Amino acid sequence: MPLLPFSHIICHPTKDVIVLSFGEHLQAVDAKSGLIIASTVELEERDSRGLQPQPITNTPDAAQENKACVQVLAFSPDGAYLATAADDKILKIWDTESWKCLGTRTLVRRSNALQFSKDGAHVVTADKFGDVYNMVRDLPDVIPIKTSDTKITDDGDDDDDDDEGEQPILGHVSMATDLALTKDNKYIITSDRDEHIRVSQYPKGHNIETYCLGHTSFVTKIMVLPGTEETEKYLLSGAGDATIRVWEFLKGKEIQTFDIREALGLPPAEEDAEEDLTVFSFSICSIKKHIAVIMEKESRLLILQWNEEAAKVELFKILELEGKPLSVEYDRSGNLWTSVVPEKSKTDLVSVFNREYMQQEDITKYINVFGSKTVQTIPDLFNTEELRKHTTDWRELKKAREEKEAARLAGDPDAPLSKKRRKNKNSRKIPETTPTTSA
Amino acid sequence: MQNDMPKITGEKRQAEEGQMEARLPQKKYFRQRAHANVFSDHHLDYPISPAHMDWSKNFPNHFAPKEGAAVDGAVVKDSGKKVEFADIGCGYGGLLVALSTVFPETLMLGMEIRVKVEEYVNQKILALRKNHPGSYDNISILRMNAMKFLPNFFEKHQLSKMFFLFPDPHFKKRKHKARIITPTLLSEYAYVLRPGGIIYTISDVKDLHLWMVKHLDAHPLFVRIPDEELADDPAVEHVRNATEEGQKVERNKGDKYLACYRRINDE
Numbered sequence: 001m002p003l004l005p006f007s008h009i010i011c012h013p014t015k016d017v018i019v020l021s022f023g024e025h026l027q028a029v030d031a032k033s034g035l036i037i038a039s040t041v042e043l044e045e046r047d048s049r050g051l052q053p054q055p056i057t058n059t060p061d062a063a064q065e066n067k068a069c070v071q072v073l074a075f076s077p078d079g080a081y082l083a084t085a086a087d088d089k090i091l092k093i094w095d096t097e098s099w100k101c102l103g104t105r106t107l108v109r110r111s112n113a114l115q116f117s118k119d120g121a122h123v124v125t126a127d128k129f130g131d132v133y134n135m136v137r138d139l140p141d142v143i144p145i146k147t148s149d150t151k152i153t154d155d156g157d158d159d160d161d162d163d164e165g166e167q168p169i170l171g172h173v174s175m176a177t178d179l180a181l182t183k184d185n186k187y188i189i190t191s192d193r194d195e196h197i198r199v200s201q202y203p204k205g206h207n208i209e210t211y212c213l214g215h216t217s218f219v220t221k222i223m224v225l226p227g228t229e230e231t232e233k234y235l236l237s238g239a240g241d242a243t244i245r246v247w248e249f250l251k252g253k254e255i256q257t258f259d260i261r262e263a264l265g266l267p268p269a270e271e272d273a274e275e276d277l278t279v280f281s282f283s284i285c286s287i288k289k290h291i292a293v294i295m296e297k298e299s300r301l302l303i304l305q306w307n308e309e310a311a312k313v314e315l316f317k318i319l320e321l322e323g324k325p326l327s328v329e330y331d332r333s334g335n336l337w338t339s340v341v342p343e344k345s346k347t348d349l350v351s352v353f354n355r356e357y358m359q360q361e362d363i364t365k366y367i368n369v370f371g372s373k374t375v376q377t378i379p380d381l382f383n384t385e386e387l388r389k390h391t392t393d394w395r396e397l398k399k400a401r402e403e404k405e406a407a408r409l410a411g412d413p414d415a416p417l418s419k420k421r422r423k424n425k426n427s428r429k430i431p432e433t434t435p436t437t438s439a
Numbered sequence: 440m441q442n443d444m445p446k447i448t449g450e451k452r453q454a455e456e457g458q459m460e461a462r463l464p465q466k467k468y469f470r471q472r473a474h475a476n477v478f479s480d481h482h483l484d485y486p487i488s489p490a491h492m493d494w495s496k497n498f499p500n501h502f503a504p505k506e507g508a509a510v511d512g513a514v515v516k517d518s519g520k521k522v523e524f525a526d527i528g529c530g531y532g533g534l535l536v537a538l539s540t541v542f543p544e545t546l547m548l549g550m551e552i553r554v555k556v557e558e559y560v561n562q563k564i565l566a567l568r569k570n571h572p573g574s575y576d577n578i579s580i581l582r583m584n585a586m587k588f589l590p591n592f593f594e595k596h597q598l599s600k601m602f603f604l605f606p607d608p609h610f611k612k613r614k615h616k617a618r619i620i621t622p623t624l625l626s627e628y629a630y631v632l633r634p635g636g637i638i639y640t641i642s643d644v645k646d647l648h649l650w651m652v653k654h655l656d657a658h659p660l661f662v663r664i665p666d667e668e669l670a671d672d673p674a675v676e677h678v679r680n681a682t683e684e685g686q687k688v689e690r691n692k693g694d695k696y697l698a699c700y701r702r703i704n705d706e
Contacts (some may be wrong), residue, residue: 129616131623171623173586194587195487200626206659207705208630211590213488 001374005349006339007381008070009329012096014079016332020339020350022372024068024086028099029371031331034352034363038099041373072114072125081137083123085111091125093137105135108165113178118185122203126179126190130172134203170205172196175387178222183232189249191219193387197237199249210252217241218387220279224249225306226286234311236291238279240388242269244293244304246312256312260295263302263315278384285330288355290316292336294325296382301325301338303357317357322348326381335360341378380405461566466531466683469559476617485588492592494522497579498546522546522593525631526602527585527619530683532560534602535578536567537681541673542577545599548592549580557582586624589631596633600674603640605684608647620651622658629660632702637664639678641697643688648696661700669699 006020006027016031028038068088075082075096082094089107091114094100109127116123116137126132174192181188181202187209188202197212197219217240225234235249246256260277261268269276278296285292289306291313305316323340330336334355342348348368352360380401486492494502501518524542526534529549538547551557560580567575583592606619615621620640628638638661642648655661669675679685679695688695 168623170626171621173624196590198590204659204705206622206626206629208595208626210595211488213591216487 001376002342002378003349003372004375005323005326005341005378005381006372007326008073009327009337009339009350010073010075011329011331011337012079013075013077013332015096017096018329018331018337019073019075019082020367020371021070021073021084023375024070025373026070026073026082026084026094027367027371028096029367031333031335032363034366036366036371072111074114074116074123076116076120076137077118078120081116081120083114083116083137085114085125091123091135093123103138107133112176113190115179115181117202118181118183124179124181124188126176128175130174130176130192131168132170132176132179132188132190132205133166134169134205135166168205169203170198170200170208172198177219177387180222180224180235182224183226187250189222189224189235191222191237193218193389195219195239197222197235197247197249199252209250212237212245212247212249212252212254214245214247214254214257215239215241215243217276217278218384218389220384220387221281223282223284225289226284227289231289231306231308236282236284236313238282238293240276240278240384242277242279242295244279244282244291244313258304258313260293260302264298264300264318280325280382280384281328283329283336285334285336287334290330292328292330292338294328294338296384297324299324299340299343301328319353319357321351324382335363341381461569463566464559464562466559469531469555483582483584483588485583485591487591489590489592489594489597497548497581498576500576501546520544520546521597522548523598524548524600524602525550525585525589525593525598526604528552528603528606529560529580530556530605532563532578532580533682533685534604534677535560535580536563536575537677538674539575539578541677543574545577547578549578550583550585551580552582552584554582586619589627593631595630596636598631599633599636601628601632601636601638602678603638603651604678604682605642605688606640606647608642608644610644610646615650618647618650620654622654625654625658625661629658629702634702634704636702637672638700638702639674639697640699641678641685641695643684643693643695645694645696648698652698655698655700659705660702662703664699664701669697672699675699 004022006022008021010019017037018029018031020027020029025040027036029036068086070084070086073082073084080096082096083091084094085091085107087110089110091105091107091111093102095102107125107127109129111125111127113126114123121137123135123137124132170190172190172192174194176190176192178191179188186202187199188205189197189199191197195215195217199209199212201207201209212235215237219237219239221238223236225231225236233248233250235247237245237247242260244258244260245254247254260279277298280294280296282291282293291304291306293302293304299321301319301321302315303317303319304313307314321338321340323342325338325340327339328336336353337350339350348364349372350364350367352363354360493505495504501520503515503517523545524538524547526547526549529535529551532549535547535549549560551560557580564575564578564580603619609615609617640651656663679697680689685695
């Protein structure tokens with residue numbers, strides 16, 4: 001049975017500690033030795049049996065587990081707190097010394113991005129309905145913004161009351177995809193599914209400074225270039241249009257479009273192609289000014305170099321990973337942590353590369369054996385389907401994919417993909433006895 | 440809307456050298472249900488940014504085409520004007536037509552999400568331009584979801600007036616998020632409106648009016664304009680009476696609730 005891959009890797013800002021999330025679980029790991037420091041698996045399921053590392057196999061069915069899959073994580077700037085939010089819309093604040101959960105709160109909607117304010121006093125979340133909330137960090141343990149007992153309709157339009165609870169500081173009429181705060185705590189930058197990047201004042205988000213417009217598909221990731229005052233006027237963004245863009249964000253000015261297809265030696269995307277290479281995530285190393293970029297379902301990882309003088313990014317290196325990347329993160333000493341959905345027969349979930357991009361197997365051997373838990377099947381951990389604007393509704397595509405998955409589990413590996421996909425795969429043989437899929 | 444129909448006179452015919460008077464489109468062929476889902480992905484055509492927008496199709500006398508040769512009769516140089524008035528959810532375009540001659544030097548754009556209604560207004564404007572050469576070249580319409588894509592069309596502080604006339608009331612509480620005036624959307628309107636610019640709202644639905652007033656009152660970037668000040672505003676009369684909905688309410692002797700707000704700077 002396969003091990004559940006790590007969806008997210010995040011580095012502690014002041015200590016050599018890495019937190020990895022898989023499913024609904026968290027694992028804190030020593031970045032130097034790779035030893036597990038703390039784990040929710042440990043805390044919840046193994047009680048206090050010490051740190052006896054052993055694979056955990058008592059798994060309920062995957063569908064049940066993934067309801068509370070951790071989707072976003074953020075450390076406070078001083079590293080004292082970790083905030084997490086999961087598919088079940090529960091936001092948790094953890095103490096990073098004792099690794100105890102200090103408080104929980106039910107969000108109005110699923111959070112797509114989470115950050116602490118730069119003074120650490122607030123937790124900012126951007127949700128799938130485009131609203132951004134600025135909440136005090138010291139969460140009251142029991143009072144939720146809103147109880148989640150209301151029925152959620154098919155279109156995800158919650159029955160919310162406009163007059164009660166916390167009000168958003170800003171909102172997009174679109175799914176929010178990421179958020180970033182400037183180091184001076186004066187601006188908040190938010191991105192959405194409709195190609196927009198918005199720069200607003202923080203916390204007075206009603207004052208919109210400008211927009212950074214240029215992407216031609218949903219924006220997946222935005223990050224201010226860390227380092228000096230000079231670098232921090234630049235914002236990097238990645239999107240579903242296979243580009244990384246550099247912005248002078250307070251001016252709303254695009255200063256570079258980095259074409260990923262070109263960097264990978266791929267031909268330009270076909271005209272009207274519905275799918276393009278999607279930037280899934282990236283991480284910036286403030287020591288070397290390197291940017292590690294992963295693309296959805298693309299095993300090659302790009303290392304870009306920030307050219308200070310020209311104020312642009314350049315291709316530095318391409319790394320080959322042993323699977324489809326899920327997360328990428330530089331730690332404090334400049335090591336690059338990556339997690340993948342492993343290819344068949346490979347078991348390495350996590351790989352670490354040193355500053356010369358040589359793989360450091362000694363750090364990951366422990367995590368790769370004992371870090372995760374086994375599951376019946378690996379769920380779909382890529383989530384950009386609902387971001388793409390399809391001529392077909394994404395829900396239909398998702399349904400078709402799930403049907404195909406169900407058929408595959410039922411022992412028919414050649415079950416067809418959705419109609420649309422099938423059309424794109426002319427070479428694929430379609431079995432004569434096509435199982436019925438509801439159109 | 441009968442009063443919008445230009446009078447056909449003999450002199451006019453002569454002046455147009457035998458050209459047939461352009462027929463105005465008939466509304467009955469362009470009916471579409473009054474509601475649209477503002478959250479779904481319509482097949483909309485919008486520019487990447489305001490700088491990418493080619494306005495020459497909408498205002499051929501004010502903008503040269505961005506690319507390619509100019510169509511016969513179109514200008515080859517931009518007039519330097521920008522759209523200043525936006526009528527959000529302009530419906531059948533009554534306000535645009537009325538304001539066109541009141542503010543002949545101002546470019547105005549209606550935004551409407553319903554395809555057929557957009558088609559109707561478009562044809563109407565083209566017919567008016569043909570029948571009144573030199574007039575109505577300052578108004579146009581786009582099919583657009585204004586809740587999502589305003590910043591793609593307008594730069595910061597580009598607009599001086601925004602109109603929200605008889606908007607969809609979305610009565611159900613769970614549909615309130617779809618209303619055109621919400622606290623978070625107001626921030627976007629404040630972005631495209633210049634300080635001193637005005638938002639006009641009017642509704643025959645008291646609940647909706649109170650909702651709009653509540654949120655505009657609460658927003659730090661808007662302050663209500665007292666009724667006595669509005670008396671001098673030449674737009675207000677048309678806000679009340681120029682639209683199809685306004686006239687319908689008039690016929691039914693219903694109430695019309697007006698509320699206008701000035702865009703101010705944050706303290």
